[in-house]
Amino acid sequence: MEAKDTCGAESGSKKKKMKKSKQNDERILPNILVTGTPGTGKTSLCKKLQEKRSNLKCINIGEFAKANNCLGDWDSQYECHDIDEDKLIDDLEDTMAEGNVIIEHHVTDIFPERWFDSVFVLRTENTQLFDRLKTRKYNEKKLEDNVQCEIFQTILDEARDSYKPEIVHEIRSDILEDIEKNASNISSWIDQWIKDNS
Ligand SMILES: Nc1ncnc2c1ncn2[C@@H]1O[C@H](COP(=O)(O)OP(=O)(O)OP(=O)(O)O)[C@@H](O)[C@H]1O
Ligand SMILES: [Mg+2]
Numbered sequence: 001m002e003a004k005d006t007c008g009a010e011s012g013s014k015k016k017k018m019k020k021s022k023q024n025d026e027r028i029l030p031n032i033l034v035t036g037t038p039g040t041g042k043t044s045l046c047k048k049l050q051e052k053r054s055n056l057k058c059i060n061i062g063e064f065a066k067a068n069n070c071l072g073d074w075d076s077q078y079e080c081h082d083i084d085e086d087k088l089i090d091d092l093e094d095t096m097a098e099g100n101v102i103i104e105h106h107v108t109d110i111f112p113e114r115w116f117d118s119v120f121v122l123r124t125e126n127t128q129l130f131d132r133l134k135t136r137k138y139n140e141k142k143l144e145d146n147v148q149c150e151i152f153q154t155i156l157d158e159a160r161d162s163y164k165p166e167i168v169h170e171i172r173s174d175i176l177e178d179i180e181k182n183a184s185n186i187s188s189w190i191d192q193w194i195k196d197n198s
Contacts, residue, residue: 029099030193031115032186035108035159036122037150039132041173042104045122048183049102053190057095061088061105078142085110106155109162117193119163120186121156122173 034042046058065071065083068091072082089112095101096115103111108119124132130147138146149155159168171182 027097027099027117028194028197030117030190030197031096031099031101031103032190033108033111033116033119033159033163034102034104034122035106035119035155036173037124037129037155038106038146039129039136040122040124040150041179042106042122044179045120045173045182045186046102046104048179049186052183052187055100057101059092059095059101059103061103061107064088064092078145079139083110108155108159111162113163116163117167118189119159119168120182121159121168121170122182123153123156123170124150124172125174126151128174 034046036042043060046060050056050058061083065081065088068088070084070088070091072084074081089110092103103115126147129150130143133143133146156168156170171185172178173182
C-alpha cells in the first residue's frame with residue numbers, strides 16, 4: 001500500500017514495523033516525528049528548530065522521496081505522487097539509527113514505531129488552515145479533504161493509533177508566535193531526553 005500526499009487518502013501498511021534496526025534504547029540521541037494536516041506549519045517549525053539546533057537532521061519526506069527516487073505513480077485526483085514506502089523506509093534506516101533526526105510528514109503510519117521517541121501533531125484552527133491552503137491553489141477536492149482532515153483530527157487519531165499514546169503530543173500552530181514557542185519547547189524536550197538517557 002502506498003501513502004498519498006493528501007490527508008484522508010490511503011496511508012501506510014504496518015509491515016515496515018517488523019524490519020530490524022537499532023532499538024530506541026540503543027540510541028543516545030532522540031528522533032522526533034513532526035506531523036499534522038498539510039498547512040499546519042510542519043516545515044516552518046522544523047526550520048525554526050534547525051536554527052536553534054544546527055546539528056539536527058530535518059527530513060521532509062516529500063522532498064526526500066523526490067530526491068531519492070522513492071516516488072510512485074502520479075495520482076491525478078489528488079494531484080500528487082504516491083510514495084514507494086518500502087524503498088523510503090530502507091533508505092532511511094541507517095540515518096534513523098544514528099538518532100538526532102526530525103522527520104516531517106503528514107502521514108504517520110508508514111514509519112516503524114521504534115524510530116521515534118516523540119511525535120508532535122500540529123493543530124490549526126479550521127478557518128486559518130482554510131486561508132493558508134487557499135493560497136496554494138489546491139483543487140477543490142484536495143482543499144476540502146485537507147480541511148475536513150483537520151476538523152476530524154484525522155492525523156492526531158492516526159498518530160495515537162500508530163504510536164504509544166504517551167509519546168504523542170498535540171500542539172497548537174495558529175499564530176506565528178506558536179512557531180517559536182513550539183520550537184523552544186521541542187528543543188527543551190530534546191535536552192531533557194538526552195539527560196534522561198545518558
Ligand atoms: N503557527 C503559524 N501561524 C501562522 N502561520 C503559519 C504558522 N505556521 C505556518 N504558517 C504559515 O502557513 C503556511 C504553511 O506552513 P508550512 O508550509 O510550514 O506547513 P506544512 O505543514 O509544512 O505544509 P505541507 O504539509 O503542505 O508541507 C506558510 O505560509 C507558513 O508561513
Ligand atoms: Mg511542509
